[in-house]
Structures are given as C-alpha cells and as structure tokens.
Amino acid sequence: MTGRVHLIGAGPGDPELLTVRALRLLQSADVVVYDRLVSGEIMGCVPAGTRRISVGKAAGFHPVPQERINALLIELASAGLCVARLKGGDPTIFGRGGEEYEALIAAGIPCEQVPGITAAQGAALSAGIPLTHRGLATGLRYVTGHRARDAALDLDWASLADPQTTLVVYMGAANMAEIAAQLIRHGMPADLPVLAVSRATTASEQRLSASLSGIAAALEAKPMPAPVLFVIGHVAGLARDEALPLAALDAAPFCKLASHG
Missing domain, CATH: 3.40.1010.10 (Tetrapyrrole methylase, N-terminal domain)
Known part of the structure; x- marks a missing residue:
C-alpha cells in the first residue's frame, strides 16, 4: 500500500x-x-x-x-x-x-x-522591519546569491538595481562583494542600507547592518554562520538594535499544547 x-x-x-x-x-x-x-x-x-x-x-x-x-x-x-x-x-x-x-x-x-x-519574513520580523513600506519600497524581490556547483552569478543586475524595490538575497555571503559591486555599478546607491541576518528567529540569531558599499568588508570583519540572508533597500534602515524576544520562548509547552489542543 x-x-x-x-x-x-x-x-x-x-x-x-x-x-x-x-x-x-x-x-x-x-x-x-x-x-x-x-x-x-x-x-x-x-x-x-x-x-x-x-x-x-x-x-x-x-x-x-x-x-x-x-x-x-x-x-x-x-x-x-x-x-x-x-x-x-x-x-x-x-x-x-x-x-x-x-x-x-x-x-x-x-x-x-x-x-x-520564509527566511526573509522571519529575518524581517525579528529585526522589526517591513519588507515593503509606503514611501520606501514599492516592490520586493527574492534572488539567490549562490549557484549550484559554484557557477557564475548571471543575474539581471540592471533589473535588480532598483532602490525602490527591497531586494532579499539568499545564501549570498560568499559572493556579497561581487553582488554589491554589480548593484552599485548598475545604479544602486552605495549608501543604501543592508541588513545581514543569520539563524533568524532563533536564540543564536546574528545580525549585521552596513551600507551596500561596506557590507562585504563588515561581513569579513565579523563572519556569520551560513547561510546568511541579506535585506537590501531603504527598509533595512529601520532595523532595531536588538532582536525581538521571539526566540526566548520555550518550545516544549507550545508543542505539547498544540498536540493536545
């Protein structure tokens, strides 16, 4: 059967x-x-x-x-x-x-x-930022920052380099220097805010804020456990200094309650 x-x-x-x-x-x-x-x-x-x-x-x-x-x-x-x-x-x-x-x-x-x-939603939630916000972002795009078998990134950089669209890059740590350089070369402001998040919504979450031109150097100075997700755009400038206390919750009572509810 x-x-x-x-x-x-x-x-x-x-x-x-x-x-x-x-x-x-x-x-x-x-x-x-x-x-x-x-x-x-x-x-x-x-x-x-x-x-x-x-x-x-x-x-x-x-x-x-x-x-x-x-x-x-x-x-x-x-x-x-x-x-x-x-x-x-x-x-x-x-x-x-x-x-x-x-x-x-x-x-x-x-x-x-x-x-x-999604990881993008979780990271934004924990940082206290909206992925879209009136006056700051008119759209939202998810892209991968890593290709299978380490193939070259052949993204449509001109299309992605829109400062009015929040760009979320998954698995981009290894290629962030190239990603940032390509976006700036195609028109994104060098001082555009970027938020990098690892292990979002968990007790071991790590976050790092920088400008688009400075994110690769900041990540090199302060490496984060992979995979790292990047939120690029004006909304990233709204990130809180401290993570919301979601990860402090004890999962066991929740799982027990849900299984018998």
Missing part, C-alpha cells in the same frame, strides 16, 4: 512560527526526513518514537545528493509510510521543494506541499 509525502515548510526557526497544519503533520508522520537548517526546537516537536532521517547539506558538502533524497522519499512512501519532508523556511523558496515534488508525482506518490514562513 503506497504511503504519501508532505513537503513541509518549517519556517525560519522559531517553533511558534510553524503553521498549525505543519505541526499536525509532523506529529502524525511515520518518519521525518529533515534538512540541516531545521532548528532543534522544531525537531523537539516531533514525537520521541518517530523515525528521523537527516539529509542536511552545507555549502560544498552534500553527503546525501539531491537525487538520493528524491529516491529515499519514493522508497519510504512506496513502503506505505506517511513521510514528513521537513525543510527550513518555505520548501519552494530556494529549497528544492519543486524538484522533490516533481520526482514524487512522476513516481506516482501522493504528495502535498505545506507552505512555511
């Missing part, structure tokens, strides 16, 4: 930012296949007896290739199991959720995508 797979967004890290549906599916799954960026607090919401399989990746280190992850999900579901495939943020925002969904559907495996709060 064929099982099914739920591609679940874990959100940015704080377990209280899980959706109710995501939490319910986590607590009813036979097995949870999870990424490196899923926080320990969120994994604490998984029942103690549930099988867990880590398939986490880091930059330049992929112990479980994507093709093997796809095959693993198919194998587990084909064995009749209900699989929770747990990814940080939203599974379809630079999370390869689309690739896994296509592989599962092609194999005849029932699959549901469960959206999560």
Whole structure:
C-alpha cells in the first residue's frame, strides 16, 4: 500500500512560527526526513518514537545528493509510510521543494506541499522591519546569491538595481562583494542600507547592518554562520538594535499544547 509525502515548510526557526497544519503533520508522520537548517526546537516537536532521517547539506558538502533524497522519499512512501519532508523556511523558496515534488508525482506518490514562513519574513520580523513600506519600497524581490556547483552569478543586475524595490538575497555571503559591486555599478546607491541576518528567529540569531558599499568588508570583519540572508533597500534602515524576544520562548509547552489542543 503506497504511503504519501508532505513537503513541509518549517519556517525560519522559531517553533511558534510553524503553521498549525505543519505541526499536525509532523506529529502524525511515520518518519521525518529533515534538512540541516531545521532548528532543534522544531525537531523537539516531533514525537520521541518517530523515525528521523537527516539529509542536511552545507555549502560544498552534500553527503546525501539531491537525487538520493528524491529516491529515499519514493522508497519510504512506496513502503506505505506517511513521510514528513521537513525543510527550513518555505520548501519552494530556494529549497528544492519543486524538484522533490516533481520526482514524487512522476513516481506516482501522493504528495502535498505545506507552505512555511520564509527566511526573509522571519529575518524581517525579528529585526522589526517591513519588507515593503509606503514611501520606501514599492516592490520586493527574492534572488539567490549562490549557484549550484559554484557557477557564475548571471543575474539581471540592471533589473535588480532598483532602490525602490527591497531586494532579499539568499545564501549570498560568499559572493556579497561581487553582488554589491554589480548593484552599485548598475545604479544602486552605495549608501543604501543592508541588513545581514543569520539563524533568524532563533536564540543564536546574528545580525549585521552596513551600507551596500561596506557590507562585504563588515561581513569579513565579523563572519556569520551560513547561510546568511541579506535585506537590501531603504527598509533595512529601520532595523532595531536588538532582536525581538521571539526566540526566548520555550518550545516544549507550545508543542505539547498544540498536540493536545
């Protein structure tokens, strides 16, 4: 009897930012296949007896290739199991959720995508800034700052260099000097505010503010754990000095309450 797979967004890290549906599916799954960026607090919401399989990746280190992850999900579901495939943020925002969904559907495996709060939203929430704000930003764009197999960044720099649009760069730490230089070369002000955030909404969150021309040097002087997300635009200038106290919440009572509510 064929099982099914739920591609679940874990959100940015704080377990209280899980959706109710995501939490319910986590607590009813036979097995949870999870990424490196899923926080320990969120994994604490998984029942103690549930099988867990880590398939986490880091930059330049992929112990479980994507093709093997796809095959693993198919194998587990084909064995009749209900699989929770747990990814940080939203599974379809630079999370390869689309690739896994296509592989599962092609194999005849029932699959549901469960959206999560994106890393960009979590980072902005924790810093107390809006990603769009009247008078400061008329639009919002998400781009990746890293290509597979370290390929060259072939982004449309002229299109991205709009100071009236908030630009969020995922996984951009290694290439931030090039990204900043290209944006300035194509018309973005050198003094445009930039906010860099690592491990947003968790107890180990780190944030760094600088200008567009100075962000690469600031990051070199104060390295942050990867992946680092960058908010580029006028709204980044509204960032609070201290993180909001979301990560101080104890996840255990929340998980227990939600599972019995």
